[in-house]
Amino acid sequence: MIEIKDLHKSYQMGSNSLHVLKGINFSVKEGELVSIMGSSGSGKSTFLNILGMLDEADKGAYFLDNIPIKDLNEKIAARYRNKFLGFIFQSFNLITYKNAIDNVAMPLYYQGIKRRERTEKALHYLEKVGLADWATHLPNELSGGQKQRVAIARALASEPKVLLADEPTGALDTKTSYEVMELIQGINDEGKTILIVTHEEDIAHMTKRIVNLKDGVIIDDTIVEQVRATANV
Amino acid sequence: MFNRDRWIEILEALNSNKMRTLLTAFGVFWGITILVLLLALTNGLKNGVSADFGNFATNSMFMWSRRTSIPYKGLPKGRRFDFKLEDVQLLKEKIPALKYISPRNQLGGYNGANNVTRKAKTGAFSIYGDYPEFIKQKPMDITEGRYLNYSDIHDNRKVAVIGIDVVKGLFDKNEKIIGSYIKVNGVNFMVIGTFRISNGKGDREEDANSIFVPFTAFSQAFNRADNVGWMAITAYDDVSITKIKPQIFDIIKSQRKIHPKDDRAVGHFDLAKQFAKITGLFGILTVVGYFVGSLVLLSGVIGISNIMLIVVKERTKEIGVRRALGASPLNIKAQILQESLLLTILSGLVGVSFAAFVIWIMNYVLDLSGPVENFANPSVSMTTVITALVILIVSGLLAGLIPATRAVQMKPIDALRIE
Secondary structure: EEEEEEEEEEEEEEEEEEEEEEEEEEEEEEOEEEEEEOOOOOOHHHHHHHHHHOOOOOOEEEEEEEEEEOOOHHHHHHHHHHHEEEEEOOOOOOOOOHHHHHHHHHHHHHHOOOOOHHHHEEEEEHHHOHHHOOOOOOOOOOOOOHHHHHHHHHHHHHOEEEEEEOOOOOOOHHHHHHHHHHHHHHHHHHOOOOEOOOOOOHHHHHOOOOEEEEEEEEEEEEEEHHHHHHHHH | OOOOHHHHHHHHHHHOOHHHHEEEEEHHHHHHHHHHHHHHHHHHHHHHHHHHOOOOOOEEEEEOOOOOOOEEEEEEEOOOEHHHHHHHHHHHHHOOOOEEEEEEEEEOOOOOOOOOEEOOOEOOOOEEEEEHHHHOOOOOOOEEEOOHHHHHOOOOOOEEEEEEEHHHOOOOOEEEEEEEOOEOOEEEEEEEEEEEEOOOOOHHHHHHHHHEEEEEHHHHOOOOOEEEEEEEEEOOOOOOOHHHHHHHHHHHHHHOOOOOOOOEEEEEHHHHHHHHHHHHHHHHHHHHHHHHHHHHHHHHHHHHHHHHHHHHHOOOHHHHHHOOOOHHEEEEEEEHHHHHHHHHHHHHHHHHHHHHHHHHHHHOOOOOOOEEEEEEEEOOOOOHHHHHHHHHHHHHHHHHHHHHHHHOOOOOOHHHHOO
């Protein structure tokens, strides 16, 4: 599903250049649930941004579902993001003046899908995350966990190939975190490929594979025994 | 552009901060109101002054004879001369662009000695020997009876059409006017009509003290032979009288044996030129109206631009999220542009309506208070309204341009990082 070869990225900070990613080789097969760990400054966010086509690598190859991702202009990047990727953010990033169902329908809007079909699909995914009853509520009427579940529904709505989650539980308490992870595990069980950036060990162990980044290189990549989130609740 | 979902998006965005939207809209509302009102007031002034000009056919000139100033063909300078009826005929033949030529002779004058009597009453009035065309050059309301016609001319009928002040001076109230006789310098004329000239210039009073009689009867009664003292000449609308007047002078000069360079011999007043001056003045006033109005509108537009910049800044993160979810830069740009366009046009339309309401009130008050000097019927034409709308649309687009560009300048990744 994802093929990365010798990925380099550096940032220009004034006069000195900061080499953030120093040759990453990485691949993910379909249906994997991978967590990317690392201390701050390890380059994990940059890595996720490149995976998410929000940023471009200086060097190296990136294939997503055998499609080479390079030399993207903003228009094509937007289309690829919409088609291939679902984003889940730490701070949910729901649009405050839109209710839950409209938030979920947003990626579909940018796909040019008709309103009725959009609403139908959005409702389906809200049901999937257990929030069908909250469809017409605004984000500020929802709890943190509910917001993140709406965000997950939104990420799923465009039926992407890969879900990218940047610290999805970072803003949630432990109990809610586990609930969210349970949902993510469930989605993965259905075959969706999911990448999670986290710095929490317990969250990482709920995935099937942990990749450790340090100073811009992968220092460790192990398949782990998945801990089911339900067991912890 | 006409995507329903896009509009819903926009309305949602505008609705999310009603107070700010309202205040922003006020700038443009005010600007367009001022613009339309200024143009309406200019128009009112123009209408008022044009009315003062009288409704004399504007493509006209008046011409009269004076003394020659250059000796010519053995004739001395300082010679008096008169136009002849044959000159009128010749002008008509040689210059087909002339619509009307009314020769006229005049007797007495405004504020002159008493020259008209009726029974025991006397008065001093201006007596004009005129042709029937004259009423087409200087429209007047015939309040009773009729104006002169060609039968009067051909039959040398001694008939008269008299102004309202003549009626007041010579007749008692409720006296029968039509068919009665007045004596002009000892010659009896039968009154066949009375007239009133609305919207006179300063000479309203002079007009009201006028008596029109057939040119031929006048010449016969007062021994003018075929002499003509004065002419009112009107050209067809597609030719300016100012352009053909040299031709007229040339013909007259050769007819009357006047030196070709003797410009002082023939006096004239070019109404078309004067009118063009006034029209030009109002043209400039209109431009000033547009200019000032547009400047006021501009500050409103800058207000919108400013607010949209703030909106874009505030929504940086939202824009980042949208782009992460697949919005192309064009999507974002179009949305910001449409937001500012909608805001501008809506507030502009309200402004135009409000201005129309104010204009209506002005007209209503004017109607109540009666005519005001130099000001009448302030109004704007549909063209002006459409122009104003075009200005609005353009300025709406301009207002949105910078914010829209700003909105997509930031990379989505940076936008998402903003807290």
